[in-house]
Amino acid sequence: QKEVEQNSGPLSVPEGAIASLNCTYSDRGSQSFFWYRQYSGKSPELIMSIYSNGDKEDGRFTAQLNKASQYVSLLIRDSQPSDSATYLCAVISGYSTLTFGKGTMLLVSP
Amino acid sequence: DADVTQTPRNRITKTGKRIMLECSQTKGHDRMYWYRQDPGLGLRLIYYSFDVKDINKGEISDGYSVSRQAQAKFSLSLESAIPNQTALYFCATSDWAGTSGDTYNEQFFGPGTRLTVL
Numbered sequence: 044q045k046e047v048e049q050n051s052g053p054l055s056v057p058e059g060a061i062a063s064l065n066c067t068y069s070d071r072g073s074q075s076f077f078w079y080r081q082y083s084g085k086s087p088e089l090i091m092s093i094y095s096n097g098d099k100e101d102g103r104f105t106a107q108l109n110k111a112s113q114y115v116s117l118l119i120r121d122s123q124p125s126d127s128a129t130y131l132c133a134v135i136s137g138y139s140t141l142t143f144g145k146g147t148m149l150l151v152s153p
Numbered sequence: 154d155a156d157v158t159q160t161p162r163n164r165i166t167k168t169g170k171r172i173m174l175e176c177s178q179t180k181g182h183d184r185m186y187w188y189r190q191d192p193g194l195g196l197r198l199i200y201y202s203f204d205v206k207d208i209n210k211g212e213i214s215d216g217y218s219v220s221r222q223a224q225a226k227f228s229l230s231l232e233s234a235i236p237n238q239t240a241l242y243f244c245a246t247s248d249w250a251g252t253s254g255d256t257y258n259e260q261f262f263g264p265g266t267r268l269t270v271l
Contacts, residue, residue, distance in 0.1 A: 145195035
């Protein structure tokens with residue numbers, strides 16, 4: 044059973060701070076890694092994808108991947124109240140279907 | 154216009170009724186997926202299709218069936234709805250590595266259908 048684990052939170056940070064979201068996965072053969080943002084009652088929105096070890100930056104978002112440790116993280120710099128949402132980690136292995144974590148709720152206070 | 158659309162957006166039905174949820178996409182993607190989301194259980198894959206002639210069961214296919222009518226259309230049916238099928242249902246699409254390089258299998262979601270079975 045392929046598993047993706049995330050702390051359910053909530054993770055509370057003040058506006059302007061760095062939010063750090065973490066995810067571990069069980070399948071060492073996993074190939075592709077994604078972060079989605081989901082507002083309550085809305086659909087998941089892809090914000091980052093990463094395929095190789097190291098960091099990938101896009102605006103205020105940085106994804107970090109360490110395949111040896113089976114660990115992927117998302118950093119959000121200069122957090123804004125509009126970043127308050129649930130962040131879903133998703134992993135592909137094997138048959139190219141995504142396995143999702145249950146998500147971490149992020150709360151950014153003004 | 155939205156790239157991935159789902160109809161209906163909300164549906165309330167009774168136990169035993171047949172329900173069809175429809176998904177259409179204008180992204181030109183070959184791959185389409187149906188998920189359900191329940192509080193505390195996250196997103197779970199029901200069925201997926203890599204092209205019109207390829208249909209596969211996902212993690213929780215019991216009680217559901219699908220039809221891929223065309224590249225752009227993928228429907229989910231509940232043959233006899235039951236209350237524990239009350240959930241938020243999402244359709245998603247993706248491209249494949251052969252044409253999209255670094256966008257290998259990024260999935261894009263429709264707006265969802267909130268289904269309540271009484």
